Amino acid sequence: MTPSMDRRTFVRGGLAVGIGALSPGHADARDQLVVATFPGTWNEVHRDILAPYFQKKTNADVTQTIMLATDQVAKLAATRGQPPFDVAILDEGPTLDAIKQGVLEKYPAARSAHFNELLPPFRGEWGPAISMQTIGLAYNPKKIKTPPRSWDDLWNPAYKGRVGLTALNSSLGMAFIVELARLKGGGESNLEPGFRALRTLLPNVGAISANLGAHSALIQQEQVDIAVHNFNFIETLKGKGVDVDWVKPETGAPAWRTNLHIVKGAQRPDLAFEYIEGHITPEVQAAMAKPPHFVIPTNRKVVLGGAIVDKVARTPDELTRLVFHDWTKINEVRAAAIERFTREIKL
Amino acid sequence: MAERRRLDLDALSFRFVVGALSAAAVVVLVAPTVIVLLTSLTASASLRFPPDGLSFRWYRALAGAGQLQRAAGNSLYVAVVATAASAILGTLGALGIARSRSRWSRALDALFMSPLVLPALAFGFAALMAFSLAGIRLSWLTLAVGHVVVCTPIVVRTTVAALAQLDPALLESSASLGATRRYTFRRVTLPLIGRGIAAGAFLAFMASFDNVPVSLFLSDARTEVLPIHLWQIIETNLDVRAAAASGVLIVFTLLVMLLAERLAGLSRQLR
Amino acid sequence: MPARSDGEWRLALPVAAFFALFFVAPLGVLFVVSLFAEPTMQTLALRQYARFLGDRLHLGILADTLVLGVKATLVCLLLGYPLAWVIARARPRVQSLLVFAVILPLLTSVVVRTFAWIVILGRQGILNKTLLAVGLVDEPVRLLFTELGVVIVLAQVQLPLMVLPLLTTFGRIDPNLADASAALGAGQWRTFARIIAPLSLPGVAAGCVLVYAACVTAFVTQTLIGGARLIYVPLFMYQQATGANDWPFAAAIAIVFMFAVLFVVVLINTVGRSRRALVHG
Numbered sequence: 061m062t063p064s065m066d067r068r069t070f071v072r073g074g075l076a077v078g079i080g081a082l083s084p085g086h087a088d089a090r091d092q093l094v095v096a097t098f099p100g101t102w103n104e105v106h107r108d109i110l111a112p113y114f115q116k117k118t119n120a121d122v123t124q125t126i127m128l129a130t131d132q133v134a135k136l137a138a139t140r141g142q143p144p145f146d147v148a149i150l151d152e153g154p155t156l157d158a159i160k161q162g163v164l165e166k167y168p169a170a171r172s173a174h175f176n177e178l179l180p181p182f183r184g185e186w187g188p189a190i191s192m193q194t195i196g197l198a199y200n201p202k203k204i205k206t207p208p209r210s211w212d213d214l215w216n217p218a219y220k221g222r223v224g225l226t227a228l229n230s231s232l233g234m235a236f237i238v239e240l241a242r243l244k245g246g247g248e249s250n251l252e253p254g255f256r257a258l259r260t261l262l263p264n265v266g267a268i269s270a271n272l273g274a275h276s277a278l279i280q281q282e283q284v285d286i287a288v289h290n291f292n293f294i295e296t297l298k299g300k301g302v303d304v305d306w307v308k309p310e311t312g313a314p315a316w317r318t319n320l321h322i323v324k325g326a327q328r329p330d331l332a333f334e335y336i337e338g339h340i341t342p343e344v345q346a347a348m349a350k351p352p353h354f355v356i357p358t359n360r361k362v363v364l365g366g367a368i369v370d371k372v373a374r375t376p377d378e379l380t381r382l383v384f385h386d387w388t389k390i391n392e393v394r395a396a397a398i399e400r401f402t403r404e405i406k407l
Numbered sequence: 408m409a410e411r412r413r414l415d416l417d418a419l420s421f422r423f424v425v426g427a428l429s430a431a432a433v434v435v436l437v438a439p440t441v442i443v444l445l446t447s448l449t450a451s452a453s454l455r456f457p458p459d460g461l462s463f464r465w466y467r468a469l470a471g472a473g474q475l476q477r478a479a480g481n482s483l484y485v486a487v488v489a490t491a492a493s494a495i496l497g498t499l500g501a502l503g504i505a506r507s508r509s510r511w512s513r514a515l516d517a518l519f520m521s522p523l524v525l526p527a528l529a530f531g532f533a534a535l536m537a538f539s540l541a542g543i544r545l546s547w548l549t550l551a552v553g554h555v556v557v558c559t560p561i562v563v564r565t566t567v568a569a570l571a572q573l574d575p576a577l578l579e580s581s582a583s584l585g586a587t588r589r590y591t592f593r594r595v596t597l598p599l600i601g602r603g604i605a606a607g608a609f610l611a612f613m614a615s616f617d618n619v620p621v622s623l624f625l626s627d628a629r630t631e632v633l634p635i636h637l638w639q640i641i642e643t644n645l646d647v648r649a650a651a652a653s654g655v656l657i658v659f660t661l662l663v664m665l666l667a668e669r670l671a672g673l674s675r676q677l678r
Numbered sequence: 679m680p681a682r683s684d685g686e687w688r689l690a691l692p693v694a695a696f697f698a699l700f701f702v703a704p705l706g707v708l709f710v711v712s713l714f715a716e717p718t719m720q721t722l723a724l725r726q727y728a729r730f731l732g733d734r735l736h737l738g739i740l741a742d743t744l745v746l747g748v749k750a751t752l753v754c755l756l757l758g759y760p761l762a763w764v765i766a767r768a769r770p771r772v773q774s775l776l777v778f779a780v781i782l783p784l785l786t787s788v789v790v791r792t793f794a795w796i797v798i799l800g801r802q803g804i805l806n807k808t809l810l811a812v813g814l815v816d817e818p819v820r821l822l823f824t825e826l827g828v829v830i831v832l833a834q835v836q837l838p839l840m841v842l843p844l845l846t847t848f849g850r851i852d853p854n855l856a857d858a859s860a861a862l863g864a865g866q867w868r869t870f871a872r873i874i875a876p877l878s879l880p881g882v883a884a885g886c887v888l889v890y891a892a893c894v895t896a897f898v899t900q901t902l903i904g905g906a907r908l909i910y911v912p913l914f915m916y917q918q919a920t921g922a923n924d925w926p927f928a929a930a931i932a933i934v935f936m937f938a939v940l941f942v943v944v945l946i947n948t949v950g951r952s953r954r955a956l957v958h959g
Contacts, residue, residue, distance in 0.1 A: 417865035417866055417867055417868075418865070418866050420867070421865075421866035421867055421870065422866075424760070425760040425763060425764060426760075426764070428756065428757060428759075428760035428761070429757075429760040429761040429763070429764040429765075431757060432757040432758060432760065432761040432837065432841075433761065433776070433779055435757065435833075435834050435837065436779055436780060436782075436783050436834065436837060436838075437779055437782075437783075438794075438798070439783070439791050439794030439795060439798070439834065440782065440783065440786060440791075440794070442794045442797055442798060442804070443790060443793060443794045443797075446794075446797055454796075454797065456797045456798075456803070456804055496692070496693045496696060497693075499689045499690060499692060499693050500689075500690050500693035500694075502686060502689045502690070503686060503687050503688065503689035503690025503691070503693065504687070504690050506686065507686065507687050509687070511687065512687055512690070515690050515693075515694055518694065518697055518701075518702075519693065519697065521701075522701060523888075523891070524887065524891050524939075524940070524943055525891075525936055525939070525940070526891070526894065526895040526912070526932070526935060526936055526939055527895055528895050528897055528912045528915065528916070528932075529705075529708065529895075529915075529932035529933075529935060529936050530701070530704065530705070532708065532915065532916075532919050532928060532929070532932055533704035533705050533707060533708035533929075533932070534700070534704045535919075536704070536707050536708065536711055536925060536929070537703060537704035537707040540707060552700055553700075555696070555700070556697070556700050556701045559693070559696075559697075613785045616787075617787045617788060617789075619788065619789070619897055619898050620895060620897055620912075623897065623916065624919070624920075633787075634787055634788070634789045634898075637787070637789045637790070637793075638789050638898055638901075638902070641789065641792075641793050641796070641902060642901065642902055645796070649793060650793070653787070653789075653790040653793055653794075656786065656787050656790055657786055657790065660782070660785050660786050660787075661782070663785075664778075664781065664782065664785055
């Protein structure tokens with residue numbers, strides 16, 4: 061074969077590929093909704109349960125972008141009018157922030173078939189609460205034989221270099237330091253006792269993760285043996301065969317609502333509404349509440365069961381008696397707390 | 408005799424040190440690839456090494472991973488467009504600067520090479536602000552433009568190297584035989600530097616397909632590309648799917664590389 | 679313009695225009711934005727530079743990043759130099775095989791290569807399991823989320839960028855020189871120190887520049903292996919740019935970072951050139 065033959069084939073092949081790629085209809089072959097999701101459990105249930113349900117119902121594709129709540133609000137505020145995603149998923153604190161920033165649409169509850177099936181505290185004006193997240197103690201039962209009972213167990217000298225913490229950019233990190241402050245005589249507006257306690261914990265800390273998902277990876281890779289973590293995330297890991305279990309602390313488990321919102325200026329508000337509707341149907345919530353994810357449902361028609369009943373709350377009523385913080389107050393100190401954490405809490 | 412032994416010791420120790428270090432280098436270079444391939448074959452639901460059992464379940468899972476496929480499609484699309492543009496721009500740029508010794512062409516040379524040395528992340532951010540302040544909405548086109556900036560220098564470099572080996576006598580004799588410049592370019596220059604351009608285009612394609620620093624700023628969820636998506640699912644979930652996707656990428660790279668070796672003598676062009 | 683290439687330089691004009699529009703202009707925008715005092719970009723001031731350079735935390739991040747690059751580059755040199763030497767003198771078959779082993783990782787996705795190291799460096803990873811089994815350590819060593827881990831991974835990820843230029847340089851060194859040195863009775867080490875090493879300096883400088891520039895901006899490797907607590911400039915800038923939406927501050931960080939990296943690169947080049955002048959002069 062002569063070189064020129066080679067080249068000709070090469071050029072022809074290249075042209076074919078090029079023309080194929082440039083032909084129109086590549087990007088917008090189907091309707092597409094872009095939604096934000098959280099790492100870990102959330103990413104998985106949205107990908108495996110909600111997205112297929114939504115696709116069947118609307119024949120549209122879903123693209124999920126994994127982003128923490130605070131980052132979503134920042135992104136929406138920066139790209140006003142041209143949001144990079146149509147549905148936001150926000151925890152209580154960031155939701156308040158987003159409302160203040162004016163980046164959300166009110167939820168068209170009148171058009172919703174399932175909004176009134178939600179328990180009253182979950183019927184948000186700016187979007188329904190699709191679940192509740194709660195934090196406690198995660199531990200590796202193979203390495204730690206006696207299950208921990210209270211936050212104080214994290215200070216156990218036997219756990220030197222084995223405790224996992226996470227940064228304050230997630231609600232998990234924020235709720236933990238607020239809870240610490242509350243238990244040591246401070247509160248939402250006075251985090252000083254919390255920071256003081258954290259500093260004394262440092263010798264035990266083996267790693268500090270960047271976000272919720274990376275926090276799970278710490279446990280999955282057995283980088284740490286005991287950590288503060290979300291109930292759902294640990295159940296999901298357990299379902300994958302990771303040696304881990306979750307305990308509600310004696311002093312109660314801090315909890316908060318997690319909401320879905322239609323973003324102001326969304327490219328497809330119609331699809332965004334359908335997506336959120338899907339998330340509050342009894343059908344989808346029941347599927348998510350099953351093992352291994354145990355996502356706490358907010359629709360009355362879904363019966364609590366499994367690990368949710370064993371570890372978090374036996375009745376829907378008990379759900380409303382977990383430890384709730386005042387996120388309006390937390391929002392006021394959040395930025396300063398994140399900055400302080402970066403400066404002071406170093407390994 | 409004593410002199411002889413000293414020499415042997417000298418040679419032996421030299422060989423040992425050089426040999427051991429280069430063996431270590433080869434292991435370090437090759438091991439991660441092998442480990443990713445093995446990990447991707449795990450049968451368990453979480454990331455483990457050594458794998459608990461062998462299966463192709465995560466490769467099968469890729470078939471249902473719509474978003475990952477879309478990201479791969481976007482990456483391919485942007486890479487093809489960026490490569491085509493870089494190949495043309497890079498060849499023109501190289502032809503323009505290669506045989507001139509003037510101050511201008513040296514300045515242009517420095518300009519064309521600078522994206523290779525300056526932190527690409529800074530350029531990605533700068534481009535984001537420039538587009539945004541100019542009121543241009545981010546799309547696959549702005550992403551491709553960003554990629555062209557970082558890919559063109561690669562083509563310029565390989566093409567300039569190829570031009571440097573081109574004997575000027577060939578061009579002169581072609582001209583003296585009455586060939587037009589266009590004819591000389593098509594029949595003499597282009598075939599001789601074709602391999603340089605092809606090698607550059609290939610490297611540009613891989614650089615675009617794998618680009619993170621520019622895509623980090625210029626792509627969003629609507630134009631998500633594969634490396635960013637993979638980075639996200641690894642950082643946030645340590646998903647085994649990422650291992651399977653990595654396996655596919657490794658095999659893909661191997662195939663493209665063998666092809667490039669055949670067509671353009673890649674390994675020779677790189678040196 | 680030389681008469682011979684009459685008008686050939688004009689071919690570069692469209693490329694120059696493209697670079698002016700999409701490379702130089704954005705960098706100009708970057709500089710202008712860095713001069714604004716607040717994220718809303720109303721007043722001009724040098725506040726952002728004072729904010730970055732006047733804070734020990736921020737300076738620490740910059741220093742950590744620059745030092746990280748130096749460490750990774752040195753490891754690359756330590757491993758890459760002998761390898762390039764061996765490749766250059768190997769038989770053709772072995773040579774092409776080794777070159778293939780060098781190029782494959784260069785072309786494999788950085789994300790993929792970094793991902794592999796998460797599996798290797800973890801507390802229960804391959805490296806720790808091996809160290810424990812051999813008895814070198816009593817308990818797992820912390821590698822993931824440590825600077826040492828980042829250095830190791832960066833060195834591997836960027837190693838091809840060191841080997842390739844060195845290969846070119848070794849290819850140009852006349853093998854007769856080494857033979858002559860041996861014939862005159864110099865040992866291998868002596869020949870290496872006196873002849874090979876000085877002659878290969880340009881290649882070393884080229885390799886170091888490429889590796890260094892790549893290491894300091896390696897966002898993926900730095901974030902995946904370094905985790906949240908090891909903050910280097912790229913992540914910090916990214917956080918300020920997209921998380922905090924503080925464009926002027928992020929722009930100032932980018933500018934300072936670019937000049938710092940450029941400074942080190944020029945320094946490496948100067949050392950490479952001056953040593954060479956010493957040898958020849």
